Amino acid sequence: MSRIVTVGAAQVGPIARSETRAQVVTRLIALMRQAKAAGCDIVVYPELTLTTFFPRWYMEDQTEVDSFFEREMPSNETAPLFNTARELGIGFHLGYAELTQEGGRARRFNTAILVDKAGAIVAKYRKVHLPGHAEHEPYRQFQHLEKRYFEVGNLGFPVWRAFGGVVGMCICNDRRWPETYRVMGLQGVEMVLLGYNTPLHNPPAPEHDALANHHNTLVMQSGAYQNGTWVVGVAKAGVEEGVMQIGQSQIIAPSGETVAMCSTLGDELIVARCDLDLTVSYKTTIFNFAKHRRPEAYGLIVERTGARPPD
Numbered sequence: 001m002s003r004i005v006t007v008g009a010a011q012v013g014p015i016a017r018s019e020t021r022a023q024v025v026t027r028l029i030a031l032m033r034q035a036k037a038a039g040c041d042i043v044v045y046p047e048l049t050l051t052t053f054f055p056r057w058y059m060e061d062q063t064e065v066d067s068f069f070e071r072e073m074p075s076n077e078t079a080p081l082f083n084t085a086r087e088l089g090i091g092f093h094l095g096y097a098e099l100t101q102e103g104g105r106a107r108r109f110n111t112a113i114l115v116d117k118a119g120a121i122v123a124k125y126r127k128v129h130l131p132g133h134a135e136h137e138p139y140r141q142f143q144h145l146e147k148r149y150f151e152v153g154n155l156g157f158p159v160w161r162a163f164g165g166v167v168g169m170c171i172c173n174d175r176r177w178p179e180t181y182r183v184m185g186l187q188g189v190e191m192v193l194l195g196y197n198t199p200l201h202n203p204p205a206p207e208h209d210a211l212a213n214h215h216n217t218l219v220m221q222s223g224a225y226q227n228g229t230w231v232v233g234v235a236k237a238g239v240e241e242g243v244m245q246i247g248q249s250q251i252i253a254p255s256g257e258t259v260a261m262c263s264t265l266g267d268e269l270i271v272a273r274c275d276l277d278l279t280v281s282y283k284t285t286i287f288n289f290a291k292h293r294r295p296e297a298y299g300l301i302v303e304r305t306g307a308r309p310p311d
């Protein structure tokens with residue numbers, strides 16, 4: 001059996017702070033048209049696709065911060081993306097900064113949506129693992145203020161029936177955490193879509209810098225294999241406002257093998273024909289959770305240790 005979803009991973013090169021939403025959307029539509037020409041069912045864009053990666057700057061003026069957020073989706077500026085998707089009959093995944101009113105107050109999330117081939121939003125995810133810090137840290141060459149500008153996502157890690165399979169989403173730093181994949185794996189996920197903005201330099205741990213690409217591949221391949229799922233990881237790459245961000249956007253099979261990878265740090269589309277039925281032999285043998293997982297034993301370990309390192 002085979003259930004093919006042809007996926008385009010649309011890596012996006014640097015976006016300048018001065019670049020408008022309209023300019024970015026024009027770039028995204030060009031990638032979408034390439035994806036359609038390559039036979040894609042869905043095109044996957046990065047985290048916070050519509051602007052430069054603004055958490056690198058410390059800002060006290062909330063109006064300035066909010067200029068990077070979307071108050072509606074689609075908006076006048078993003079409608080052409082939805083219209084083109086509908087016209088071409090192609091789905092997409094898009095990351096953006098979401099400003100919404102919930103519980104009578106303004107709330108801000110690092111969000112991703114899944115849009116079907118008719119241009120309708122069918123799923124939404126809000127980033128759970130927010131990296132970085134909340135206050136200005138002068139020692140850094142650039143900031144990483146996601147903990148200042150966003151709340152922790154409040155939607156969990158659901159999965160959805162879409163594109164003929166079971167699809168889940170996560171965002172950037174989420175990909176480093178096994179829980180992310182496992183929570184979706186326990187729900188039978190067959191394809192995880194995710195975008196990232198990963199600076200090559202990590203100021204608190206510069207000794208990791210030379211391993212940035214290795215760690216990127218390592219975590220996504222592990223998540224794929226250990227949960228028998230496809231993983232599509234898409235970067236905003238290249239030197240953006242003086243900060244180098246890694247590329248190596250890639251499409252990873254349930255075997256853990258990368259089947260396509262970007263080779264530039266700019267706007268670049270890679271395509272893979274992903275057979276969702278390749279998940280089956282992993283989910284029914286080595287990672288048959290019902291048969292082989294031992295949550296009762298994990299519970300004992302947590303109880304005994306308090307899930308802390310021993311003294």
Ligand code: CDT
Nearest residue numbers: 131172173196197198199202
């Ligand atoms: N955007 C995002 O979550 N970036 C983080 C940077 C962590 S510092 C290396 C990431 O995990 O890629």
